[in-house]
Amino acid sequence: xxxxxxxxxxxxxxxxxxxxxxxxxxxxxxxxxxxxxxxxxxxxxxxxxxxxxxxxxxxxxxxxxxxxxxxxxxxxxxxxxxxxxxxxxxxxxxxxxxxxxxxxxxxxxxxxxxxxxxxxxxxxxxxxxxxxxxxxxxxxxxxxxxxxxxxxxxxxxxxxxxxxxxxxxxxxxxxxxxxxxxxxxxxxxxxxxxxxxxxxxxxxxxxxxxxxxxxxxxxxxxxxxxxxxxxxxxxxxxxxxxxxxxxxxxxxxxxxxxxxxxxxxxxxxxxxxxxxxxxxxxxxxxxxxxxxxxxxxxxxxxxxxxxxxxxxxxxxxxxxxxxxxx
Numbered sequence: 001x002x003x004x005x006x007x008x009x010x011x012x013x014x015x016x017x018x019x020x021x022x023x024x025x026x027x028x029x030x031x032x033x034x035x036x037x038x039x040x041x042x043x044x045x046x047x048x049x050x051x052x053x054x055x056x057x058x059x060x061x062x063x064x065x066x067x068x069x070x071x072x073x074x075x076x077x078x079x080x081x082x083x084x085x086x087x088x089x090x091x092x093x094x095x096x097x098x099x100x101x102x103x104x105x106x107x108x109x110x111x112x113x114x115x116x117x118x119x120x121x122x123x124x125x126x127x128x129x130x131x132x133x134x135x136x137x138x139x140x141x142x143x144x145x146x147x148x149x150x151x152x153x154x155x156x157x158x159x160x161x162x163x164x165x166x167x168x169x170x171x172x173x174x175x176x177x178x179x180x181x182x183x184x185x186x187x188x189x190x191x192x193x194x195x196x197x198x199x200x201x202x203x204x205x206x207x208x209x210x211x212x213x214x215x216x217x218x219x220x221x222x223x224x225x226x227x228x229x230x231x232x233x234x235x236x237x238x239x240x241x242x243x244x245x246x247x248x249x250x251x252x253x254x255x256x257x258x259x260x261x262x263x264x265x266x267x268x269x270x271x272x273x274x275x276x277x278x279x280x281x282x283x284x285x286x287x288x289x290x291x292x293x294x295x296x297x298x299x300x301x302x303x304x305x306x307x308x309x310x311x312x313x314x315x316x317x318x319x320x321x322x323x324x325x326x
Contacts, residue, residue, distance in 0.1 A: 006062075007034040008108060009087030009177060013077035015043040017095040018052045025056055025063075027098040027217075033105050038063045039084055040095075041077035044070055075187030075194030078170070082180060090177045092170035096220055100124075103214040107174055110210060114154065117179040118202055119210035120172050124218045131220065140166050147211050156207045161262040163209070165269070168199035171217055175202060192235045193242035196270075200246055200263075204256055234282045239274040240289045243267050247296065261304045264297055268305060268312035271319070290319045 010028060014021055021040075028038060042050055042065060050067065057063040066080060078092050089108055093099070107119050122144070127134045135141065143166055147155060157163045166172070175185075183205045187194045203209060250256040250263055271290050278286055294316050297305075306313040 005035050006037050006087040007089060008032065008036040008104060008174075009085035009090045010036060010038045010093050011078055011081035011085065011090065012038065012040045012093050012095050013043055013074040013081070014040050014045060014049055014053075014095040015071065015074070015077075016045050016047045016049060018045070018048040021049060021095045022052055022056055024093070024095055024097060024099075025053075027100075028093070029060075031099040031101045031104060033102075034108060036062060036104075037085075037087060039066065039081045040064070041066045041081045042068060043072065043074065043077045044068050073189060073191040073194065075191070076189055078187045082177075082185075085177050087177055089174055090180055091174050091216075093217070094171060097171060098218040098220070100215050100217055103212075103216050104174065107210070107212050107214055107216075110212070111174070111176075114208075114210070116154070116208055116210050117176045118206045118208075119174045119212050120166065121174065121212045121214050121216035123169065123172055124215055126218050126220045128222055129224070133218075137167060144211070148213070151211075153211050153213075155209050155211055157203050157209060158207070158258045161259050162265075163211075164200055164203050164259060164262055165266045168195045169219065170195045170198070171219075173199070173202055174216075179206075188245070190238045190241055192231060192238045193270075193274075194238075196242040197245050197249065200259075201249065204250075204259055232277050232279045234279070234285075236274050236278040237282060237286050237289065239270060240286065240293060243271065243293055247293065261301055261308075264301050264305055264316070265308055265312060267293070268309075268315045272312070272315040287319065287322070291322055294319045 025038065040053060040063070050065065053065055064084065066084065068077065082090065091104065103121060107121055111119050123136060125134050125136065126132065143162060147160065147163070151160060155163060183201060185198045185201050187198050246263065250260055275283065275286055275290065297316065302313065302316065305316060
């Protein structure tokens with residue numbers, strides 16, 4: 001497809017996704033009326049992923065598959081896909097989630113009218129083997145409700161920095177492709193938590209973000225399944241690598257200073273959560289690394305955390321004084 005014809009690029013990393021990726025692709029084709037392209041980056045799958053995609057893509061000239069020679073994780077795959085994106089807008093999607101009808105079209109139309117670079121949409125969680133619809137996580141619902149009751153549907157995140165603590169799923173954000181390129185938005189090589197840095201980079205660099213009421217997709221989450229959310233291995237330590245990357249970015253430019261307090265709030269939350277699920281054999285290393293990160297916090301910022309959330313304040317203090325068992 002030529003550049004002029006592509007409105008939306010949808011980038012999907014895929015690894016051993018043969019049992020569910022067709023449902024994902026089918027949902028996309030049924031959901032979007034605008035011109036779009038799908039770029040699947042296969043991360044050296046060991047199953048029949050490429051075969052099932054090949055069968056599905058017959059007579060579809062807007063689906064492209066990029067085959068990687070080595071497995072490097074979803075972040076590297078997404079970054080590679082972006083290099084091939086021809087659409088005016090880009091959405092990063094996952095190979096096991098389901099897009100909902102008309103949401104993308106309506107969001108992109110709104111962005112066109114108001115000349116916006118970034119929009120955030122809602123999601124549903126289909127939880128457990130029964131796929132019970134529990135809507136969004138409670139924390140995200142609270143943020144959405146506050147924004148729509150007090151701000152409106154276009155927001156400067158410096159006015160309400162807590163926006164950045166929305167869960168950093170990549171498929172909640174639709175962005176102009178050139179905005180992503182201009183702001184050097186990359187996922188990088190982490191295999192877990194690779195979506196933290198791009199989430200914050202996207203939101204911190206915009207002063208007009210559309211907060212949409214449209215639900216973009218159903219996120220299938222089974223606690224007994226293979227979702228990355230369930231991973232308790234040593235890879236969970238990469239949470240701390242992602243937090244360190246984000247801290248370095250925030251300290252690199254004074255334009256990000258308005259987000260420093262909410263960064264520490266977010267870090268206390270996600271680090272505490274990750275410490276709670278990582279296997280016991282990795283807890284000591286995790287704790288030591290987290291302590292090094294939290295030693296960067298100033299007394300002023302620590303006091304702000306205390307007034308915002310005493311539980312998070314206590315989490316940080318526990319790490320700093322090197323007391324395990326949070």
